[in-house]
Amino acid sequence: MSRHRRGLALLVAVSLALAGCTADRRPGAGSRSTPTSSPSPTPGPAGVGDPYFPTAGNSGYDVDRYTLRVRYDPATDELRGTTTVRATATAELPLFHLDLAGLTVRRVTVDGTPARHAREGAELVVTPAAPVRAGAVFTVEVGYDGRPVPLRNETIGEGGWLHTADGAVALGQPESASTWFPVNDHPSDKATYDVEITVPQGLVAVANGVPQGQRPAAGGWTTWRWSEATPMASYLSTVVIGKYRTTTGEHRGRPVFSAVASSLPRGAADASVARTLEVADHLESIFGRYPFGAYGGVVVDEPRIRYALETQSRPVYSANFFRAGENTGVVAHELAHQWFGDSITVARWEDIWLNEGLATYAEWLWAEHQGGDTTQAAFDQEYVSSDDQLWRVPPGAPGVANLFSSSVYQRGAMTVHALRVTVGDDAFFRILRTWVAEKRNGNATTAEFVATAERVSGQQLDDLFAAWLYGTERPPTPTRAG
Ligand SMILES: [Zn+2]
Structure with a gap:
């Protein structure tokens, strides 16, 4: 949506x-x-x-x-x-x-x-x-x-x-x-x-x-x-x-x-x-x-x-x-x-960021492709947002009342970008393509997405997702792991 x-x-x-x-x-x-x-x-x-x-x-x-x-x-x-x-x-x-x-x-x-x-x-x-x-x-x-x-x-x-x-x-x-x-x-x-x-x-x-x-x-x-x-x-x-x-x-x-x-x-x-x-x-x-x-x-x-x-x-x-x-x-x-x-559908509504975070990130990718802001610039603009809801509502567990909140969309997209910065472009796009190929026509959960990201990247990403999906304050800016 x-x-x-x-x-x-x-x-x-x-x-x-x-x-x-x-x-x-x-x-x-x-x-x-x-x-x-x-x-x-x-x-x-x-x-x-x-x-x-x-x-x-x-x-x-x-x-x-x-x-x-x-x-x-x-x-x-x-x-x-x-x-x-x-x-x-x-x-x-x-x-x-x-x-x-x-x-x-x-x-x-x-x-x-x-x-x-x-x-x-x-x-x-x-x-x-x-x-x-x-x-x-x-x-x-x-x-x-x-x-x-x-x-x-x-x-x-x-x-x-x-x-x-x-x-x-x-x-x-x-x-x-x-x-x-x-x-x-x-x-x-x-x-x-x-x-x-x-x-x-x-x-x-x-x-x-x-x-x-x-x-x-x-x-x-x-x-x-x-x-x-x-x-x-x-x-x-x-x-x-x-x-x-x-x-x-x-x-x-x-x-x-x-x-x-x-x-x-x-x-x-x-x-x-x-x-x-x-x-x-x-x-x-x-x-x-x-x-x-x-x-x-x-x-x-x-x-x-x-x-x-x-x-x-x-x-x-x-x-x-x-x-x-x-x-x-x-x-x-x-x-x-x-x-x-x-194609990949949430198994339960709590995981809606899997839909909205990735779709919002795709908007960022398309804007960059069209000569607009880079995805990094889009992330940076959101990161300094003073929208209290963005940081207070965890996109991975937004609650029924915040199912369509800015956190699910914007912080969801920021979570995707934080993953990209952490694992690097090569692993990041392989994660997305692997996710799409393996879950095609099915249902999926956040835990499965995290597991796919860790398996494809070979990195432990619990802390990253814990802060970005479940934290109730602004996470630190992501940095390349390793
Ligand atoms: Zn949407």
């Missing part, structure tokens, strides 16, 4: 609101998701045990593939969906949970047999006719409809599925997916996606991955089809519906699909997104092969969205980033996330 500076205060507030929505779901905070009313408390209760968001996601199964069929009418804000979830049971499941906020569930089947279902706040609790055996691959189909309800804080912001002037935008971190489909909504359970979105003729409907074309649907509507064949975390899924001017093409054998809201004048937004391929190629030369099967970007003109998010293979940008002119810094940030965040 990138925060637009002019929208920073609001964005931080939005982040807190989203975090707050989730935090409210902790057991004991209300009846929304506590599994105590279920006939059998184990296995399969809500929550994968993320220390920051204990009830986010669900245990007892591992999703392999989502097949989403969604029909949306912007005139009425009515969504009708059928979601098919193919998963492997990791325990015997007399019942299991999916995350689904709002909407009305009409039917649920498990392996084709009708299943009992109940709602507990933002949880859909499914009780199959017979328990799913541990290790079994099973398929859940859920039919549902209604008006999507954004994840909302009345005073400060919204996320998830938002009804816009001419369509909708589904976007948000750390959660958004559960506002439009039943999902195991935690980044530790990545899956592939096959998405069909049916909208009134004349509207564009964009999602992640490779475009699979359009076909006419009943009533003169159009179905847009998308496929993300590389595992994706649910918060990286997106749908954007509305009037957009689109650009298609091919680059290095992969399709390109970008879209800019038609309400925006042609100019900086188009020009910035058009440089996606150039930026991606530069980052590829540093980090290794671009990790996905498609390229693109979407610029939305929606006042409630004042940030950019690294939605997989096709980041979504607030138009605010481009109001002052061309801006490839934000493009570099979101594209760097394709490696750091999307």
